[in-house]
Amino acid sequence: MAKANQKIAMNPSDNIAYDKLVLSQENVRRVKDGVTIEQLAEDIGRRKLLQSLNVRPVLDGNGEETGTFEVPAGGRRYLALGILVKQKRLAKNEPIPCIVNRSATTSAEEDSLAENVHRENLHPLDQFRAFRALSDQGLDVEEIAARFFVSAATVKQRLKLALVSPKLLELYEQDEIRLEQIMAFSVSDDHGRQEQVWERISNNSNMQEPYYIRRLLTETTVRADDRRAVYVGAEAYEAAGGVVLRDLFEQDSGGWFQDAALLEQLVFDKLKLDAETVRADGWKWVEAAISFPYGHTSGMRRVYAEPEELNAEEIARYDAVKAEYDALDAKYAEMEEADQEIEDKLDQLGAELDGFSDRRHVYDPTQKTIAGAFVTLGANGQMQIEAGFVRPEDEPRVETDDDDEEGDSEDRDASQSEVDSGNGVVVNGRSVNGTSDGAEEPEDEGIKPLPDRLVFDLTAQKTLALRNALASDVDIAFVAVLHALVLQVFFRFAKDSCLEISMTSNSFGQVQDLAETPWAKEIAERHEAWDRDMPDSDNLWDFLLGLDEANRKALFAHCASLALNAVVEPWNRRPGALAHADAVADTLGFDMVTAGWEPTVENYLGRVTKARIVEAVREARGEDSAQLIDHMKKDLMAREAARLLEGSNWLAEPLRLDVDDAVADAGETVTDDEPDDADRDGDAELPAFLVDDADPSSDESTIGTGDEADHLQAAE
Structure with a gap:
């Protein structure tokens, strides 16, 4: 006959007075972790005990129960109850729910260990959903934070995670998506867009990094620190119906403005109002734009405000x-x-x-009637006003004697006038080679003007003599050339130089954001400083003579520099000029590395082919580094290449001098300092996802930052 299995009998429960309980020294928990005892006491005071204590009777020397019980499992709850007793919020003899274990088959240490080891912490997703449920029940963020002893920021983070697409949360529950990735997806509230991004990156592990997910989710947005967003402001943008995306887990500098078209319209509307305000100050015209091309003031004279x-x-x-x-x-x-x-x-x-x-500096009201201003946005998002520019067509017209006599020549009778043909005088249609055919010409009253040809001949002689004299005085020749250059650089349409020297200065207005480069800003500051000191063109010669030698040379160098052009244009082949530019650079000891140029996604890497990107990394960091990125998509490859090239002194081919190209052809990178062995071996610092032997266990399920513990734990 088969023996029936013995049924398991549960340990009995009993309510034991608190003053009959003592903490067991066999409790295995020694290290404080998670919720503090004080916080646990507050929680028990609000919601009472959620879990009984596990106790064993204390025996005397004869093995008899003494009526006292030790607590091997639930020690933290016991200590929390003790705090409530000390605060007189709990009576000393208050009955405490307990499970009494009188079994001799297990020890107190084993009971304590089993309770802690067999307990599974709450899955983070369950906590996200629980916080969401509490929020739906009407509890605000601050109240939830107070009840569970976390910061309000932590509650906001977990509520945000609960709003991620249910499909992605299901993948997270199945461990197919990491917590860091879910945190990145929470940047956007658009479930469709979240799922679209995951579909795009799910088959490529290199594209699943959190920063790349954030980039894809925000690629059609405008960063909150963009000058347009700063100018409009988040409050005005949201009032117009715009949505600001926020990242609660990373520093996001204010987030992202989701509706770029709405933001652009708000910028234009505000610029229009600001421009009208500026124009109301008395300017003839005002132009407003988010940005103007470099050199947009070329050809205009500028007037400046003077102190009152x-x-x-x-x-x-x-x-x-x-x-x-x-x-x-x-x-x-x-x-x-x-x-x-x-x-x-x-x-x-x-x-x-x-x-x-x-x-206070003010403009002359009469100057405002012919001048205008440009209104634009600075890099910091503040409105910038460039005022005092006079267009050529608005320049006051100077009346000359030629204007008064313009119509006189049209009324002359050609048959009665003498025309200087260069071969003689024509009288009544007959050329007499400058003679009067024997008859004396009658004298008119007064002295007639000299013939034009004679004036030409005489002044030609004067010109040659003056050239000869100028050639013998280097200092005056220098001032004369400087005078001609300054007229063209600062006065544009003045024709007051006797030197027929023509200077061309290309503004390269078609190059995006050229005005924001440090070189353009330095040139503009230097030019404005000189422009403020300039007299009118009539007094320029005396002004230049009055400058000391150092300032005169500095002004000459500034003007001459604006004529330099080393731009390569497919329709304008000029190898000799480009070679001369390299020679000038070599003489100056100039190169683009020391000038501060570095390859970025915007200025080079994002505008060339993948092969070019890989070749750049190969030249700068070696073959091993190139192989680390050659399998990537282009946008990710460009970003990683920019990081690898940082500090390498690598230059794109058009920026190298002739000597640089010679070295590059020999298979070396032109740098001020040779790369170290680590760089040559491709051992540059790499992101974690590019390191093959990265420890996957290092990915901890953490949320947020700050002093509080990041691990999600149950209250116990």
Whole structure:
């Protein structure tokens, strides 16, 4: 007869007074982790015990129960109850629900260990959904955070994760998507777009990195730190119905403006209003745009604001303060010992004098009637106003004698006038080789103007003589050339130089964002500084003669530099000029590396083929580094290449000098310093997903940043 299996009998439960319980020394938990005892006490105080204590009776020397029980499993709950007793929120003899274990087959240590080892922490997805359920029940973020002893930011993060596409959350539950990837997908609330991105990257592990997921989800958006977004502002954009995407897990610099078209329209509308405000200040015209091409002011004269003039009272005060300052300064200079009182007084007077100098600058109202302004956005998103530009057609017209006599020549009777043909004088249609055919020409009253041909002959002689004299004086010749250059650079349409020197300065306005380069900004600042000091063209010669040698040379170098052109254009073959540009660079000791150029996705890598990208990395970092990226999609390849090339001193071919090309042909990279052995071996620092032996166990399921523990745990 078969023996029936013995049924399992559960340990009995009992309510035991708290003062009859003691903490067992066999409890295996020694290290504090998760929710603190104090936090657990607060939770028990609000919702009471959710789990009984596991206790064993304390025996005396004869093996009899003493009525006291030790707690080998549930020690943290026991200690939390003790805090409530100390706070007098719980009576000492309050009955505590307990499971009483009197079995001798297991020890107290084993009970304690089993309770902790067999317990499975809550899956993060379950916690996301639970927080979502609490939110749906009406609890706000702050209340949820208070109840579960986490920060409000953590609650927001977990609520955000719960809003990711259910299809992706199901894949996360099945361990087919990592938590870091779910965090990246939470940037967008568009489930369709999330699923579309996953479909695109699911078959390529190299494209599944969180940063790349974020990039795909935001590729049609505008970053919040973009100048357009800063100019409009998130508040105005959202008020117009726009949505700002936020990343709660990474630094996102304000997020992304999802509707780029709406943002552009808001920018144009605001620029239009700002332009009208600027024009109301009295300018003849105002042009507004997000950005203007480099050299957009070419061909225009510029006028500048001047400090407001002092009135009679201010002039009198200035003279008095200046006289007092000079007298006190002279007196102090003769003193042998320092006097703090006099020094303070000098500082006070000096500050008052500085106030007279630092006056508000204003434009001449008459200049505003012919000049205009450009309104645009700076890189920081603030409105920038470039004012005081006069278009050629708005320049005041200068009346000349030629204008008054313009119609006179049309009324002359050719049959009665003498025409200088170069071969003689034509009289009544007959050429007499400049003679009067024996008859004397009647004298008119007064002296007639000299014939044009004679004036030409005489001034030709003067020109040659003056050329000869100028050639003997290098300094004046330098000033004469400088005068011609300055007229063309700063006055454009002035024709006041006797030197027939023509200068061309290409603005390269078709190059995107050229004005934002450090070189363009430095040139513009230098040009404006000189432009402010320029007199009118009539007084330019005396101005140049009055400059000291150093300033004269600096101005000459500035003007000459604007004529340099080393641009390669397919329709304009000029190898000699390009070779000369390299020679000038070599003489200057110039190269684009020291000038600060580095290959980026925007300026090179994103605009060439994959083969070119790989070749650049091969030249700079070696074959091993090139092989690390040669299998990637182009956009990811360009980003990684930019990181690998950083600090390598690699230059694109058009930026190399002739000597650079010679070295490159020999298979070497032109750098100021040779790459170290690690770079040659391709051991450049690589992202984790490019390292073959990366430890997959290093991917921890973490959420957020900050001081709180990132691991998701149950309350116990």
